[in-house]
Amino acid sequence: MRRVLCPVEDLYVAQRSRAVLSCDLDGPVDTAALSAAFEAITAEQPTLLTRIVPDGDGHALEILPDAERPRLRIRTGGPEAYTEEINSPLTVGGPLTRAVLVGGPGGRRHTLVLSVDHVITDGHSAIALLNTLWDRYREITGGTESPRPPAAGLPAPISTLLPHSDAAETAKYLEQRVSEAGRHPVELVPYDVDATGEAPEKPHRIEVQRLLLDAGPTAGLRARARAEGLSVHGLIGAALLLAARRRLDGPGPRVLRCMSPVDLRSRLSPPVPADVMVAAVTTHLQALPVDEDTDVLGLAREVGDGLRDFLDRGDHFQEMRIMPSVPRHPTLHLGTVIVTNMGAVSGPSLPDGPRVTDVRLVPAREHYFPQAGRSPVMACVASFDGRLAIEFPHHTACFSPAFMRGLRDEVQTALLALAKSDEERHRPSATV
Structure with a gap:
């Protein structure tokens, strides 16, 4: 699956900008369920499984190999970990999405940091993605998840x-x-x-x-x-x-x-x-x-x-x-x-x-x-x-x-x- 970027999207490639969504949590988090939820929503939104590749004078979106697809990463750390994630780029040629769950000492306080390349998102879709991730987590932990078919293809440029x-x-x-x-x-x-x-x-x-x-x-x-x-x-x-x-x-x-x-x-x-x-x-x-x-x-x-x-x-x-x-x-x-x-x-x-x-x-x-x-x-x-x-x-x-x-x-x-x-x-x- 491949789609050429339009001239407007090509501008974002050079800017290398991204939306960083985060939420602070108090209480236990089922990391296996959250990981499964992230894999489920990325499978249903193939754009989240793409990378940027050269295409003539511009660029295109191309599906990542299975081994390189984004998966939830778990790490330890406090407030400084959030700043580290803000300063971690999404590079051209690599995944355009990154999800990291930062766990504090004791296991009750967490921060989920979700980064998405501006080539494939804006503020509204980034917020929707964060909320959808937790919706799916709620379904998985509650035993009510129903499989969704993946999108037929990559969405057309606006x-x-x-x-x-x-x-x-x-x-x-x-x-x-x-x-x-x-x-x-x-x-x-x-x-x-x-x-x-x-x-x-x-x-x-x-x-x-x-x-x-x-x-x-x-x-x-x-x-x-x-x-x-x-x-x-x-x-x-x-x-x-x-x-x-x-x-x-x-x-x-x-x-x-x-x-x-x-x-x-x-x-x-x-x-x-x-x-x-x-x-x-x-x-x-x-x-x-x-x-x-x-x-x-x-x-x-x-x-x-x-x-x-x-x-x-x-x-x-x-x-x-x-x-x-x-x-x-x-x-x-x-x-x-x-x-x-x-x-x-x-x-x-x-x-x-x-x-x-x-x-x-x-x-x-x-x-x-x-x-x-x-x-x-x-x-x-x-x-x-x-x-x-x-x-x-x-x-x-x-x-x-x-x-x-x-x-x-x-x-x-x-x-x-x-x-x-x-x-x-x-x-x-x-x-x-």
């Missing part, structure tokens, strides 16, 4: 499922986008780590700073968004744009770009189910003037309105069509901030025994460029079971942990202020 468009219209759209990008040169956040070429005290690596809101503040933020006629995505994007602006030199407003990945699955006809392992995402890039004291609600409205207008025009399909032009026009996908948002999603459902205490979705990649001196800041947003989490992945050769913690804390302070109820916002401050 770029081949788009509605028809006139080639001249797409060319005109590309010309407009290139012109817009030229009018607003992108402002990037300067690195705080000096790329002098000197050997660091310890090897540089990917680290993740995390912002997590409990259920109460998460509900408060949603309520504030509704009351103001805004989206939570707009509020988060505005808070991050303001934090980025405060890290740029010079007075006055600066034109910053907010990149918002856009899910195409639900916007195709017929829709593509979330459990189909294929990358189904495009992007919206918006240029906005931002000063250090820009009103966060007004900025959130601009972010939300811009994304809504983009979708209403159907430009998300055009963005997918012009993605093969990005290598020639790299500024088409270059933002000051990148704000992914999976929305509100459910975490895994487990049988009696183990309990899920946390779920995370973190994007990671292999290639970082400290010599560039500056880059976008990325925030991956998901609300698992009523708690909003924002993950800030970064490479320590570019942004230091202290720098990213400061940015995270500033965004958190802004969101917590927005999440306050009307009564809390108008309550007089206590005086001594």
